[in-house]
Amino acid sequence: xxxxxxxxxxxxxxxxxxxxxxxxxxxxxxxxxxxxxxxxxxxxxxxxxxxxxxxxxxxxxxxxxxxxxxxxxxxxxxxxxxxxxxxxxxxxxxxxxxxxxxxxxxxxxxxxxxxxxxxxxxxxxxxxxxxxxxxxxxxxxxxxxxxxxxxxxxxxxxxxxxxxxxxxxxxxxxxxxxxxxxxxxxxxxxxxxxxxxxxxxxxxxxxxxxxxxxxxxxxxxxxxxxxxxxxxxxxxxxxxxxxxxxxxxxxxxxxxxxxxxxxxxxxxxxxxxxxxxxxxxxxxxxxxxxxxxxxxxxxxxxxxxxxxxxxxxxxxxxxxxxxxxxxxxxxxxxxxxxxxxxxxxxxxxxxxxxxxxxxxxxxxxxxxxxxxxxxxxxxxxxxxxxxxxxxxxxxxxxxxxxxxxxxxxxxxxxxxxxxxxxxxxxxxxxxxxxxxxxxxxxxxxxxxxxxxxxxxxxxxxxxxxxxxxxxxxxxxxxxxxxxxxxxxxxxxxxxxxxxxxxxxxxxxxxxxxxxxxxxxxxxxxxxxxxxxxxxxxxxxxxxxxxxxxxxxxxxxxxxxxxxxxxxxxxxxxxxxxxxxxxxxxxxxxxx
Amino acid sequence: xxxxxxxxxxxxxxxxxxxxxxxxxxxxxxxxxxxxxxxxxxxxxxxxxxxxxxxxxxxxxxxxxxxxxxxxxxxxxxxxxxxxxxxxxxxxxxxxxxxxxxxxxxxxxxxxxxxxxxxxxxxxxxxxxxxxxxxxxxxxxxxxxxxxxxxxxxxxxxxxxxxxxxxxxxxxxxxxxxxxxxxxxxxxxxxxxxxxxxxxxxxxxxxxxxxxxxxxxxxxxxxxxxxxxxxxxxxxxxxxxxxxxxxxxxxxxxxxxxxxxxxxxxxxxxxxxxxxxxxxxxxxxxxxxxxxxxxxxxxxxxxxxxxxxxxxxxxxxxxxxxxxxxxxxxxxxxxxx
Numbered sequence: 001x002x003x004x005x006x007x008x009x010x011x012x013x014x015x016x017x018x019x020x021x022x023x024x025x026x027x028x029x030x031x032x033x034x035x036x037x038x039x040x041x042x043x044x045x046x047x048x049x050x051x052x053x054x055x056x057x058x059x060x061x062x063x064x065x066x067x068x069x070x071x072x073x074x075x076x077x078x079x080x081x082x083x084x085x086x087x088x089x090x091x092x093x094x095x096x097x098x099x100x101x102x103x104x105x106x107x108x109x110x111x112x113x114x115x116x117x118x119x120x121x122x123x124x125x126x127x128x129x130x131x132x133x134x135x136x137x138x139x140x141x142x143x144x145x146x147x148x149x150x151x152x153x154x155x156x157x158x159x160x161x162x163x164x165x166x167x168x169x170x171x172x173x174x175x176x177x178x179x180x181x182x183x184x185x186x187x188x189x190x191x192x193x194x195x196x197x198x199x200x201x202x203x204x205x206x207x208x209x210x211x212x213x214x215x216x217x218x219x220x221x222x223x224x225x226x227x228x229x230x231x232x233x234x235x236x237x238x239x240x241x242x243x244x245x246x247x248x249x250x251x252x253x254x255x256x257x258x259x260x261x262x263x264x265x266x267x268x269x270x271x272x273x274x275x276x277x278x279x280x281x282x283x284x285x286x287x288x289x290x291x292x293x294x295x296x297x298x299x300x301x302x303x304x305x306x307x308x309x310x311x312x313x314x315x316x317x318x319x320x321x322x323x324x325x326x327x328x329x330x331x332x333x334x335x336x337x338x339x340x341x342x343x344x345x346x347x348x349x350x351x352x353x354x355x356x357x358x359x360x361x362x363x364x365x366x367x368x369x370x371x372x373x374x375x376x377x378x379x380x381x382x383x384x385x386x387x388x389x390x391x392x393x394x395x396x397x398x399x400x401x402x403x404x405x406x407x408x409x410x411x412x413x414x415x416x417x418x419x420x421x422x423x424x425x426x427x428x429x430x431x432x433x434x435x436x437x438x439x440x441x442x443x444x445x446x447x448x449x450x451x452x453x454x455x456x457x458x459x460x461x462x463x464x465x466x467x468x469x470x471x472x473x474x475x476x477x478x479x480x481x482x483x484x485x486x487x488x489x490x491x492x493x494x495x496x497x498x499x500x501x502x503x504x505x506x507x508x509x510x511x512x513x514x515x516x517x518x519x520x521x522x523x524x525x526x527x528x529x530x531x532x533x534x535x536x537x538x539x540x541x542x543x544x545x546x547x548x549x550x551x552x553x554x555x556x557x558x559x560x561x562x563x564x565x566x567x568x569x570x571x572x573x574x575x576x577x578x579x580x581x582x583x584x585x586x587x588x589x590x591x
Numbered sequence: 592x593x594x595x596x597x598x599x600x601x602x603x604x605x606x607x608x609x610x611x612x613x614x615x616x617x618x619x620x621x622x623x624x625x626x627x628x629x630x631x632x633x634x635x636x637x638x639x640x641x642x643x644x645x646x647x648x649x650x651x652x653x654x655x656x657x658x659x660x661x662x663x664x665x666x667x668x669x670x671x672x673x674x675x676x677x678x679x680x681x682x683x684x685x686x687x688x689x690x691x692x693x694x695x696x697x698x699x700x701x702x703x704x705x706x707x708x709x710x711x712x713x714x715x716x717x718x719x720x721x722x723x724x725x726x727x728x729x730x731x732x733x734x735x736x737x738x739x740x741x742x743x744x745x746x747x748x749x750x751x752x753x754x755x756x757x758x759x760x761x762x763x764x765x766x767x768x769x770x771x772x773x774x775x776x777x778x779x780x781x782x783x784x785x786x787x788x789x790x791x792x793x794x795x796x797x798x799x800x801x802x803x804x805x806x807x808x809x810x811x812x813x814x815x816x817x818x819x820x821x822x823x824x825x826x827x828x829x830x831x832x833x834x835x836x837x838x839x840x841x842x843x844x845x846x847x848x849x850x851x852x853x854x855x856x857x858x859x860x861x862x863x864x865x866x867x868x869x870x871x872x873x874x875x876x877x878x879x880x881x882x883x884x885x886x887x888x889x890x891x892x893x894x895x896x897x898x899x900x901x902x903x904x905x906x907x908x909x910x911x912x913x914x915x916x917x918x919x920x921x922x923x924x925x926x927x928x
Contacts, residue, residue, distance in 0.1 A: 067779075071696060071886070081638050160648040161679030164638035167645070183679045232679025233697045252698050254878050282779050284886060285876040288762050289778040296770035298777050460635040460891060464646070498640075508643055510634065 049327040049566060049582070050575045051104040057571035062589025063278040064570060066301045067285040067293070071253050076236040077220035078156035079165035083331075083486065084304045086220055087579040091258055091279065092241040093223030094269070096130050096149065096202075097214050099490075099578035101271055101585040107576030108387060108490045110214050113271060114149065114224070114242075118214050125209035125530055130217065132200040137263040138226055139246040146196040148224030154182050154190060156221040161233050166488060168216055174205045183232060209530040211537060215489045244274035255282045275572065275588030288312070291565070295322065300567035300589070305331075305581035307562030313373055316565060325566045328372050331580025332383050332495065333486035333560035335368055335375065335433075337441070338515035339553050342470065343423060343479040350415035352552035355480070356395035358408035358448045363440035364557040368433050375558035377401060381496065381545045383559040385577045387534075388492040388541030394549050408448045420449020423479030426467045429456035434482040437557065441480065452480070469509030481514050486560075490578055492541020493529065500548050501525055515553040596912070603908040610904045611667065611897065618893050620659045629655035635891050636694045652677070653694055666691060666897070690901075691894035693887075700898040703883065708902070710781050711879035714802065714871060715864045717795055722803035722810055723857060729807070730814025731846060734822065745811060752808030761801045761874035768797060779876035798875045802868065806860060810853060817849030824848065850921055855914055862910025866903020 043052030066088075074080050077093050090098060090113075098113035100106060112118060114136060119128040136144040156162055157170040158181025173193035179185050195203040204213070216222075229240045239247055244266075245258035258279040266274070281303065291312035293299035302308075308316060316322045345351045361377050368374030376384075379393035398404045412418055425441055427434035435456065442452040455478060457466040466472055467481040487495035498504055502517040521544055528540040548554060564582065566573050571588035575581065622632060630643070633650035641649075650656050654665060668674070669689035676683045676692050676699075685692070690700035729749070733742040768775040775797040782790040821827060822845050830840045867881030876882075880899055887895035 074696075081640070155679075158679060159641070159645040160652050163636065163641055163645050163649045163652075165640075166638070167640040167642060181679075230680055232681060234678050234683075235680075236697070252696060253703070253883075282876070284878060284882065285779050286762075286874055289765060289874070289876055292762070292766045292770050293777060296766075298770060461631050464634040465631050506643060510641070510643065510646070512639065 045324050046326060047328050049103070049564075049573050050329040052574065053103055053586075054566060054573040055571045057588050057590075058273065058275070059571065059588060059590075060275050061277050062275075062569070062591050063280060064276045064300045064567075064587055064589045065298075066279060066281040066303045067290045067299050068281065068283045068303045069285055069287040069290060069306075070304070071283050073164060074236045075239055075247075075250075075256075076162070077223040077239075078152055078225065079162040079236075080220055081165050082304070083579045084581060087576070087581055087584050088303065089220040089223065090243065090272075090585045091245045092239065092243045092247065092261075093220060094136065094144075094242050095220055095222040096132075096217035097222075098218050098271060099576060101273075101576070101583050103574035103576065103583070105385070105577050107574075107578045107583060108385070110218060111271060113218075113269075114144065114222070115217070119204075119217060121211070121213065121532055125211045125213070125532055126206045128204040128206070128210075128213045128217075130202050130204075132202065133268050134200060135265055135268045136242060137265070138224070138229075139241040139261045139263050140226075140229075141263050142226065143199075144224045144242050145199040146202040147199070148226055149202055149222055150190075150194045150196050151182060151227045151230070152223060152225040153194065153221055155225060155230065157181050158183055160184075165221060166219060168219070169221070172206050172208070172210055172216070174207050182227075208526075211529050211532045212491055212493050215491050215494060218489065244269070244272050245279065253283060255280070257281065272585055273572070273588070275586075277589075294565045294567070297568035300570050301582060301584070301587070302564070303584075305562060305564060305579075307373055308565060310369075310373075312565075313369075313563055316563060317372060322565070325568075327564045327566060327575055327582075328561055329564065329575040329580050330376065330383060330385050330577075331486065331560045331562065332385055332490050332577075333484065333580070334378055334381060334383055335364075335437075335484040335557045335560055336378070336381070337425075337437070337555040337557060338467070338481040338483045338513075339555060340473055340479055340481065340515045341517070341551075341553055342474050342515075343477050345415060345417055345421050346423065346479045348415045349552055350411045351417060351421065353395065354408045354411035354415060354417075354448065355445060355450065356552050356555060357397070357404045357411060358445050358450065359397065359555060360403045360440060360444035361397040361401040361557075363402070363444055364437055367436035367440045368558050368560075372561065372563050374433075375561040378556035378559045381500070381548060381554055381556055382492065382541060383487075383495075385580070386487060386490050386492060386495050386541070388538035388545075390542035390545065392546060392549075394546075395552070403444055403447070405447055412448060412450075420445075420451065422451040422453070424453045424455045424477050425480040425482070426455045426457055426462075426478045427482040428459035428462050430459045431482075437482055463512060463514075464510040466509075468511050468514050470505065470507060470514075472509065473514060480555075483512065483514065484560075485512060492538060492544070493525070496541060496544055497525060499554075500544065516548055516551075518548065518551055518553075521547055596916075599912050599915075603905070603912070606908060607901055607904055608667075611901055612663070614897055614900045615659075615663050615666065618896060619662060623659060666894075690898040693892050693895055695890050695892050700894050703895075704880065704898050704902055707878055707880050707883050709783060710877050711865060711868060711872070711881060713781070713784060713791065713795055714798055714868055714877060714879060715861060717792070717799040718802040718806070718868075718871075719857070719861050719864070721799055722806035723853075725803065726807035726810025727814045727846075727850075727853065729811040731818055731841065733811065733815045734818030735841070737819065742815075746815070749808035749811045752804045753812075755805075757801060757805055757870045758874045760804060761798070761871065764797055764801050765875070778874075781877055798871055798877060801874075802864075802871045809856075813853055813856065814849060817852060818845055821845045821848040847921060851918065854917055854921060858910040858914030858917075859907070862907040863903070865906035865910070867899060 042056045043054050048054050073082050077089050094114040096115040097110050100109040100111045115130040116133055119130050121128055132146055153169055156165055175193045176188055179188050226240055237250055241261050244264045246261040248257040248259045250256040287309050290302045291308045316326050339352045341347050365374050382389045425438045427438045438454050485499050499513045500516045500521055502522055504513050505511045524544045528537050531537040569590050572586045576583040629650040630646050632655050633646050637646055637649050654662055673687040674685045674689045676685050685699050688701055692699055729745050733745045736742050765778055769777045776794045780794040782794045784791040827845055830844050867884045869881035869885050872879040872882035884899035
């Protein structure tokens with residue numbers, strides 16, 4: 001056993017790499033001298049990885065080390081529902097479509113993966129056909145067929161077994177009445193929803209038009225699962241891979257490794273370079289320890305990409321060497337505040353506008369951690385990295401972004417509340433940033449006489465019992481509710497549908513949409529989903545955004561950003577806009 | 592003696608059952624009394640896209656729809672006779688002692704507890720040996736050299752040790768010794784003793800030292816105070832008057848008398864830490880019982896919380912029993928009879 005020596009050797013090697021990088025930086029030379037063939041000149045400097053490839057290389061081999069500060073939600077592709085996990089799943093699974101492994105906005109582009117091409121739509125956008133690539137195999141050597149894709153999707157609809165996953169399929173597909181998934185209703189014919197006329201063709205039938213179907217097809221739940229190897233809820237520990245890597249030594253809650261899958265044929269896969277030989281993932285690691293290890297070079301990737309902790313943040317931003325090896329990407333997330341028109345006097349749009357004008361926007365940003373760890377000031381619901389984003393600002397907050405108090409007072413007069421009013425603001429008690437934001441609201445709005453009372457609630461049932469429960473909101477006068485949303489995928493529907501469609505509001509609670517009830521917007525969403533032209537559809541998302549903002553029912557706080565530290569060992573480092581994280585598919589390793 | 596031990600063990604079983612009832616009530620009964628429905632409880636264990644139907648199905652799967660006494664009965668029955676678990680594509684038998692399945696990760700709790708116990712035991716055994724030897728030694732020397740530079744320095748360091756939180760000393764130690772100097776293992780490393788004793792010790796060296804620094808300080812102060820007190824006792828003067836060597840007076844008479852409170856505290860400390868050295872395990876990313884319990888509390892994973900609570904309770908009861916038995920050995924004045 002030479003683990004001890006190996007640790008020390010890694011320490012020495014890391015020190016050597018650090019020194020080499022430092023020397024290269026001092027000499028002005030770019031990286032790549034000993035990294036094998038490079039494909040292009042690498043970018044460098046602070047935030048270079050957000051738009052370009054840093055340390056490009058095609059060299060194969062080496063090991064990448066990932067760490068997760070918590071447990072993985074699940075590695076089962078039928079259920080996983082975190083952006084980092086979807087990003088990572090592409091290493092061991094292949095979905096029908098996928099986001100291109102490319103930096104910045106190019107990473108938002110959908111490309112066929114298991115499918116030969118994008119879905120072919122019927123004219124009413126209710127039938128979608130995909131042809132599968134031939135020769136794709138599971139890690140046990142059996143060929144992947146359309147039946148495996150169908151089975152994977154159907155099992156994901158069993159919400160008693162997989163309650164945490166996305167719920168698009170069961171809502172959209174034309175499944176027979178009473179269908180409860182392949183475990184509980186194994187003999188039910190599901191051809192009305194998904195047909196597999198041959199081994200390489202899969203046809204989807206939806207209940208309503210869904211023009212953005214290719215986005216659904218990129219979800220990991222379209223990654224095939226072999227029926228004979230499925231073990232239900234336990235499959236998360238026995239995943240059968242069909243990507244370039246397969247699992248080794250999976251220890252739930254502790255760690256797992258990915259090693260090369262010898263059944264993966266690069267000829268069937270134009271999207272993956274599969275550079276490292278091995279990927280080691282450690283779970284439940286102290287976040288501060290993760291930062292220390294990233295900075296020292298002992299670790300390559302903090303997989304959840306939430307950004308470094310406050311202790312390391314100041315260290316990275318103040319040290320020029322560390323800072324130039326850091327990135328500050330925008331994620332497709334908006335930390336916003338719902339303004340509930342069901343709570344008087346916010347049923348009057350002018351009172352809502354008074355809040356929009358009176359809030360200190362920089363206070364919001366500071367509460368979330370400032371410009372690097374918090375994000376950019378938001379004036380729209382859609383973040384800039386979502387196609388369809390249109391820049392506008394309906395409620396300018398003054399040149400210093402601290403609020404336009406004159407405009408706020410005029411709105412209060414128009415509302416019939418010239419001296420202000422009283423209402424409550426809810427936030428999740430476990431989130432200090434939300435508490436700080438609520439306090440910032442309290443302070444800023446008091447300048448125009450609006451008195452806010454802070455109402456913390458447990459995050460576990462924040463939406464089901466409190467801020468997302470319409471009767472509770474009215475009864476307890478929760479005029480404002482701290483909120484936040486990240487897109488399931490970077491597309492207007494992926495971002496907007498769950499937070500601006502009034503039909504997702506449930507009387508018993510549980511919806512993230514607590515304030516938007518605009519029938520016209522519902523109609524606009526439906527219309528957009530029938531538009532097969534992507535550019536036209538994207539334009540519609542921007543129009544929906546503006547229409548919602550006109551009603552002043554959402555105060556957009558910050559477009560979320562995170563401060564990420566680049567690995568010293570990794571090559572091909574770049575952020576993909578699809579996830580707002582380093583693209584885990586593209587990364588290589590020097591050693 | 593044997594009857595005493597058996598009686599204490601029977602009491603321990605009863606205590607553990609009461610402990611399980613209290614824990615169960617805190618997490619299952621009190622929320623219900625406060626108005627929570629099975630669905631609101633289940634809402635914590637579903638994804639953000641869950642429909643009310645999904646939440647209801649989850650409540651059903653987790654058994655939350657049953658009355659609380661029935662839920663407890665099912666749980667305790669599982670501990671003694673085992674249980675069955677529906678994992679979707681089939682049913683799995685969970686043999687006794689079945690502490691249930693995690694609401695989040697769907698893993699059986701008991702095997703996970705067994706898996707994590709060696710980490711905590713290794714951590715606590717190593718650290719407790721260091722802090723006991725170091726703390727008692729420093730305490731004795733400080734008492735014998737009262738008022739000297741050594742005494743003042745040692746007590747100053749002890750004060751620092753007691754004052755500094757482990758999540759600070761641990762992170763600083765990791766950053767310096769592991770990541771800067773590379774002489775100790777990085778966080779998150781644990782090699783079982785059975786696999787390689789040398790690597791086992793190497794992987795735990797820094798957590799041991801950090802944890803023992805905190806406790807050694809307390810033990811040094813405690814031993815010093817005890818020694819100062821016993822050194823002024825009549826029997827010490829008598830021992831000296833009889834012409835006993837000073838070494839014998841100190842080690843056989845003074846230290847023995849001073850050790851009784853140290854052993855009491857040691858038993859309690861070891862027992863509590865065996866139930867979970869939460870901060871140390873969290874700081875060093877060690878997958879022991881403490882971190883397991885901490886993560887369970889953060890995620891509201893009730894079966895895991897119950898499991899860790901009972902294991903922690905077991906260790907505390909066991910440590911107390913051992914301490915009681917040791918009293919008689921250390922102090923001839925105390926006899927169980």
